Amino acid sequence: MLRLSEIHTSYGHIKALKGIDIEVMKGEIVCLIGSNGAGKSTALMTISGVLKPDCGKIEFNGQQIEGMDPHEIVGLGLSQVPEGRRIFPRLSVLENLEMGAFMNNSGLKEKIKHIFSLFPVLHERSNQPSGTLSGGEQQMLAIGRSLMANPKMLLLDEPSLGLAPIMVSKIFKTIKELNIEGCTILLVEQNARAALRLAHRAYVLESGIVKLHGTGEELLHNEGVRKAYLGE
Amino acid sequence: MKRFLHSPVASALCAALLFLPLKDLKSAVILFVFVLAGISAAPYIRKLKIPQIPFKASGLSGFLPVLTITIFALLPFALKDYYLDVLIMFGIYALLALGLNVIVGFTGQLNLGFAAFYAIGAYTYALLNTRLGLGFWPSLPIAACFASLSGLVLGVPALRLKGDYLAIVTLGFGEIVRIVLNNWDTFTKGPNGIAGIEPPYIAGFSLGKLQYYYYLVFMVVIAAVFVIRRIEFSKTGRAWLAIKENEIAASTMGIDTTAYKLYAFAFGTFWAGIAGTLFAAKMQFVSPESFTFMESVLILSMVILGGIGNVYGSILGAFILVIMPELLRDAQLYRMLILGLCLVVLMIFRPQGLIGAKDASAGR
Numbered sequence: 395m396l397r398l399s400e401i402h403t404s405y406g407h408i409k410a411l412k413g414i415d416i417e418v419m420k421g422e423i424v425c426l427i428g429s430n431g432a433g434k435s436t437a438l439m440t441i442s443g444v445l446k447p448d449c450g451k452i453e454f455n456g457q458q459i460e461g462m463d464p465h466e467i468v469g470l471g472l473s474q475v476p477e478g479r480r481i482f483p484r485l486s487v488l489e490n491l492e493m494g495a496f497m498n499n500s501g502l503k504e505k506i507k508h509i510f511s512l513f514p515v516l517h518e519r520s521n522q523p524s525g526t527l528s529g530g531e532q533q534m535l536a537i538g539r540s541l542m543a544n545p546k547m548l549l550l551d552e553p554s555l556g557l558a559p560i561m562v563s564k565i566f567k568t569i570k571e572l573n574i575e576g577c578t579i580l581l582v583e584q585n586a587r588a589a590l591r592l593a594h595r596a597y598v599l600e601s602g603i604v605k606l607h608g609t610g611e612e613l614l615h616n617e618g619v620r621k622a623y624l625g626e
Numbered sequence: 627m628k629r630f631l632h633s634p635v636a637s638a639l640c641a642a643l644l645f646l647p648l649k650d651l652k653s654a655v656i657l658f659v660f661v662l663a664g665i666s667a668a669p670y671i672r673k674l675k676i677p678q679i680p681f682k683a684s685g686l687s688g689f690l691p692v693l694t695i696t697i698f699a700l701l702p703f704a705l706k707d708y709y710l711d712v713l714i715m716f717g718i719y720a721l722l723a724l725g726l727n728v729i730v731g732f733t734g735q736l737n738l739g740f741a742a743f744y745a746i747g748a749y750t751y752a753l754l755n756t757r758l759g760l761g762f763w764p765s766l767p768i769a770a771c772f773a774s775l776s777g778l779v780l781g782v783p784a785l786r787l788k789g790d791y792l793a794i795v796t797l798g799f800g801e802i803v804r805i806v807l808n809n810w811d812t813f814t815k816g817p818n819g820i821a822g823i824e825p826p827y828i829a830g831f832s833l834g835k836l837q838y839y840y841y842l843v844f845m846v847v848i849a850a851v852f853v854i855r856r857i858e859f860s861k862t863g864r865a866w867l868a869i870k871e872n873e874i875a876a877s878t879m880g881i882d883t884t885a886y887k888l889y890a891f892a893f894g895t896f897w898a899g900i901a902g903t904l905f906a907a908k909m910q911f912v913s914p915e916s917f918t919f920m921e922s923v924l925i926l927s928m929v930i931l932g933g934i935g936n937v938y939g940s941i942l943g944a945f946i947l948v949i950m951p952e953l954l955r956d957a958q959l960y961r962m963l964i965l966g967l968c969l970v971v972l973m974i975f976r977p978q979g980l981i982g983a984k985d986a987s988a989g990r
Contacts, residue, residue, distance in 0.1 A: 442878065468880030476878055482871035493868050496861070497880040543880060 395420045395547060395578055396441070396472070401450035401460075403433075403440045410436040412602040413450070416580075418547070423569065423579045425589040425610065427623055428599035434582040435477055437599070438551050441580070442474040443467045455546070469497055473545035477552050477582075479532040481539070483525030487516050490524050490535055494542030509538040512568060530561030537568065547578040554585045566592055586623040590614045598623070698844060702837045710836045714908060716948040717843035718901050723928040723940035724850050725897030730926065731935035732858065733890040734870030735785065736793040739800025740925050742780075743895040745807060745917035747773045747902020752820040752912045753813075762826035766903050773899025774892045781891035785884060788873075800922050807914040819913025823906050834910075843904055847941075850897055854937055857893070866890055870935070931972060933979030942980055 396418040403411040411433045418424045426434045439445045441452060443464040452460040459467055468474075482490050491506055492499075510517035513534040519527060524535055533553055540548060550569065554562040566588055573579050583589035590596055590610040598606040598619060606613065613619045702710060726740045750769035754760040760768075784795045807814045814820065825834030826842065833839055857863050865886040868876035877883050906912045924947060932943025947965075954961035972980070 444874070444877065463882065463884075464877040465880045465882040468878065474878045476874055480872050480875035480878070482868060482875060484871060485867070493864060493876075493879055496865065496868070540878070 395422075395455060396580065397451075397453045398437070398441065399451045399453075401437070401440060401452065402448040403436055403445055404448055405436075410602055411440065411447070414597075414599070414602070414604050416597055416604065418578060418580050420578055421573070421576065422594045423573050423581060423592055425581045425583055425593035425596040426599055427583055427586045427589060427596060427613075427619075428605075429622070430584075431601075432599040433602040434599055435551055436602075438474065438549050438580070438582055441467075442472065442549055444474075465497075468543060468545075471544070471546035472549065473540040473543050473547070474549040475536050475540045475551060475553065478555065479529065479536045481524045481527075481532050481535050484523055486521050487524050487527070487535055488520040490539050491516075491542055494539035497543055505542055505544070509541060512541075512571070513538055530557050530564070533557060533561070533565060534568070537565070537572075541572070541577075545577065547580065548572065550579060550581045552582055552584060554583065554588070562588060586619070587614070590619075695848065699841075702840050707836050710840050712948065712952050714836070714840055714843050716945055717840075717847050718905050718908070719925065719928060719948050720847050720941045720944040721850055721897050721901035721904070722925045723932070723944040724847075724854055724937060725894040725901070726925050727929045727935065727937065727940040728854065728866075728894035728897075729890050730929055731940070732863065732866040732870065733887060735887060735890065736789065736796070737894075738793050738797040738919075738922055738926065739780075739803070740796075740895075740898060741917040741919070741921035742800040742803035743773045743777060743898035744902045744905070744921065744925075745803055745912075745914070746776050747899030748906040748912045748916070749807060749814060749820070749902070750899070751903040751906045752823050755823050755906075756820055762824065762903070762907050766900065769903040770896050770899035773902065774896040777891040777895030777898075778888060781888045785887045785891070797919065797922075800917075800919060804914050804917055804919075807917070814914075817914060819911055819915075821911045823910045823912070825907050825910065839908055843908075846900060846904065850900070851937055851941070854897075858937065862886065862889065927969060931969060931979055933981040936979070936981050939979050939981045946980075 396416075398414060398416040400413045400415065401411055402409065402413055414433070414437060416424070416426070416437070426437060428434050436445065440447050440460075443459070443462050443466070447460050450460065451458065454467070454470060454472055457470065459470065459472070464474075482493060485493065488506070491509060492502065495502055495505065510520075515531055516535060516538060519531070524532065527535065537548075537550070537553065553565050553569070557565065562585065569579060569581065570592060581589060581593065590613050593610040596607065596610050596613050597604050598613065606616065606619065608616070614624075698713075701713065705713070722740065722744055725743075726737060729735050729737050729740075747769045750772045751762070751765045754765045754768065755762070780796065780799050784792055784799070787795055808817055810816065825832055825839070827833065833842055865876070865881045868879060868881055869883050869886060873883055905916070909916075928943035928947050929940050930943070931939075931946060932941065933939025950965060950968075951961055954964055
């Protein structure tokens with residue numbers, strides 16, 4: 395469904411991605427893990443069009459998307475939940491969700507109903523300014539808002555960042571549910587253990603290259619991964 | 627007695643008495659007749675069901691806006707020319723503040739050179755009129771579109787920048803326009819300015835008289851409020867709001883942030899062009915002095931003072947910053963000091979402005 399081949403991305407002189415190949419099949423949860431500065435977020439931002447790759451190809455559903463603008467890529471059904479819960483803080487929860495349907499607001503009410511069934515807490519707070527929500531609730535809102543665009547595939551950038559453990563497991567459970575409903579997911583995570591348990595397949599990034607890849611299970615038992623990312 | 631107080635006659639009498647000290651008995655009588663007619667006709671007008679739906683969203687219905695519009699519509703009957711003159715300037719500044727509010731308040735893009743577009747509007751009409759003999763009405767859309775186009779020209783390079791950098795570039799643009807107007811002697815007559823600009827005519831009838839000009843400006847402000855409010859609650863307005871709240875999040879919603887920012891620039895500067903034309907036609911004279919950096923700061927202060935992102939706030943801000951200096955005329959030297967102090971106090975106790983759009987504390 396999504397294929398990156400030989401992607402190079404840089405910030406000025408600093409090369410953040412040095413030729414990575416990643417593939418995500420329809421219906422999969424694929425996870426990118428790696429330490430700080432390995433290039434995980436850069437990879438996601440390159441896919442979503444916020445950053446432009448120096449060279450390489452990105453294909454989504456058989457269409458070349460490298461060099462497209464973010465809004466065009468969202469229009470193709472590839473939505474990103476950006477890092478750090480970038481919600482619209484002064485808008486209410488409901489307004490945030492409505493904003494998510496900017497591209498396509500057909501069936502708005504049903505979609506909102508669906509999001510509220512996934513995250514009942516958002517329903518309780520639908521008229522509250524979203525900046526007053528807790529971190530976990532904001533993350534739920536950010537995910538819910540992306541779903542409003544009816545994405546075929548969702549890019550999640552560190553959804554567990556700064557959340558209490560109970561919230562992390564709640565978010566991961568939701569990701570699994572979304573996947574079962576048919577949404578393909580590419581997940582970037584620091585919380586490697588939880589992510590590898592969830593993912594069908596995973597890639598380990600190190601200094602801008604793909605160091606390892608395999609099924610989540612394989613990587614969980616890989617000696618190097620256990621040492622470097624699982625703290626064993 | 628109570629019945630009488632609620633009758634139209636009582637309301638008209640009150641309005642007439644209220645304005646009595648300001649002018650002579652004759653105008654009080656005229657006012658009385660007008661208000662009486664207006665209030666008596668109101669129930670029938672309501673039955674006509676004039677397009678109610680767009681008016682609701684435009685924010686021009688409801689008690690307060692209608693009352694405000696009525697009061698302002700009646701003022702020329704009661705006020706001395708000097709006050710009308712001040713109110714015309716208030717109308718022109720209200721248009722400028724409304725335009726800048728689209729860029730700064732709705733879309734969150736700081737602009738410190740807004741007077742440049744005001745100048746472009748004013749000079750476009752001045753030059754079209756004095757050199758080509760073009761009248762006010764054909765010049766108005768040309769000047770507005772030209773200001774709008776310069777907004778786009780500035781926007782394309784400037785909107786790659788954010789925050790402080792954008793502010794500096796817009797400030798620079800404002801200065802460039804002023805300096806060009808000041809130095810291009812052969813075309814703009816430099817610091818001497820352009821004199822002899824015609825007031826607007828309708829069927830050969832001059833609107834140069836203050837009373838008529840007041841109504842012209844008044845109608846344009848109402849039209850601006852109507853159009854801007856309609857756009858504020860449209861898809862475009864939502865896109866602007868999303869960009870202001872969080873640009874990256876907006877782009878992940880599928881919003882073409884560059885296009886919508888440019889749209890805000892073009893749309894906001896359009897009203898500056900209109901304001902400029904009205905200014906030139908009122909003064910019948912333009913010179914670069916009227917479009918300094920201080921002018922840009924003044925317009926920005928109006929937007930911030932009234933409540934950033936709120937259409938009515940911009941108008942209130944313009945009202946206060948135009949009327950206050952006139953009321954403080956007795957304080958002479960100290961008036962700018964008092965005004966400055968008021969602004970500082972306001973920013974400390976009400977950072978969102980007098981009528982803020984949304985609670986600014988959430989999410990901070």
